[in-house]
Amino acid sequence: MIRIEQTDGLWLVTIDRQDKANSLTGEMLRTIAQAAEDAAEQGARVFVLRGEGKVFSAGADLDEARAGLATDPVWERLSGAIARLPCLTIAALNGTLAGGAMGMVLACDLRIAVPSARFFYPVMKLGFLPQPSDPKRMAALIGPSRAKMILMAGQKIEAEEALSWGLIDRITAPEALMETVEAFAADARGASAAHVAGIKALI
Template structure:
């Protein structure tokens, strides 16, 4: 359910559960967190996070969410691992991003999305709290009022508005999504891991 291409400096992690809108199970989240940590140890310089099909991720698998996954610490473990990765992390969003899946994307350095993507995080409606680091990362990107619109107002944001707000950094045609992400990673991939990490530390 997770595709892992760990070839040298670039690691590509793909959510592969399109028949379930790439909804996330505990096993998938644990595999992602473990792989990101391994990429860091093994000197990867860039990670590309994407999905298969027309949805990036609908969030937690509903059955597992009801059984406790919605409030499990594994979400925070994954986003923390991504945030701590010393190289460049790019979320190439092949479609809609919803719920807890937003945490891993907020932790990335760059977010690209296809024109049809939508963004929402319905924790208020579902009666859950967001994962601990998500509100601060969201507010840092789009401001506190807009973060509350999403988290408390249940707002569903389309790609153009997400770009205007700063939630995503570029809208890219579906067929050019991977190519654009790779082009943005090219300079980092050509650098040494130490150089990439040093530059990343300079950016708050």
Template sequence: MIGFDATGDLWTITLNRPDKANSLTPEMLETLSEITARTDLPKALILTGAGRVFSAGADLDAARAGLATSPLWERLSGQIAGLPCLTIAALNGTLAGGAFGMALACDLRLAVPGAKFFYPVMKLGFLPQPSDPARMASLIGPARAKMILMAGAKIGADEALSWGLIDRIAAPEALLGDARALAADACAATPAHIAAIKQLVVPD
């Protein structure tokens, strides 16, 4: 349910459960955590999904069994945020719920025109992952973060781009090509150079 291409300096991780809107199970989160905890890191990493939805968040059955409040989400987003390589979320469709964490933790976010963005924690009675509100607010500001997290706003790709939640809109057939093009300079650099520039942009 997780596709992984570790070819050369560019890795691609694919959520591959399209029949279930790429909803995430504990096993999928564990696999994602294992990959992003590896020490033989690439120079760039692309995170994407199969089908027309990036991820609907937690698998419903797993959420009822406790996944909605699992520390796995925060561990994964923390690992992605801490990677010294360039990380790109290539959002092939809608991004919802707990899946927000891994996308917010990436350096860049691309999305297809039909993507929707929503995080219905208020309605569902859960708290968001601990680091998500701050990461979201740093991109779009506190009021817009509250619109998504507290008012249940569901926004489209054009609005997400104007807010700064995503960085570029790409046609579905061009999404991965655009992500690879953005990764090209990093793949031609040294790991130390990549890590140094990333540290300058967002110092600890």
């Protein structure tokens, strides 16, 4: 359900559970977190998250969420591991991003989405709290009022509006998504891991 590929300094992590809208189990979250931790240790220059199919991720698997996954520390382990990566991190959003899956995406440096992508985090309606770092990262990107629109007012944000807010950085056609990722990754892949880390640390 999670594929990890490494090519010339680029780590590509793909969520592939299309029959369940790429919803995330605890095992999947731990696998992605471990990949991010390994990438940091092994000198990755670019780390990319993507989904397979028409949805990036619907968030937590609801059965596991009700059984305790919603409050499991693995979510913070994952988003923290991505935020700490000293390389360029990119979320390639092939479709809608929902719920707890937003945490790992908010922790990335760049977010690229297809025009059909929508963004929502229905914690108010579902009775869960968001992961502790998610509201802070969201508010840092789009401001507190817009973060409240998503987290408290339950609004579903279309791609164009998400771009205008700064929630995503680029909209691209589905067939050009990975081409855009590769273009964004090219300079970092051509540099040393130390140089990539040095520039990121300055920012």
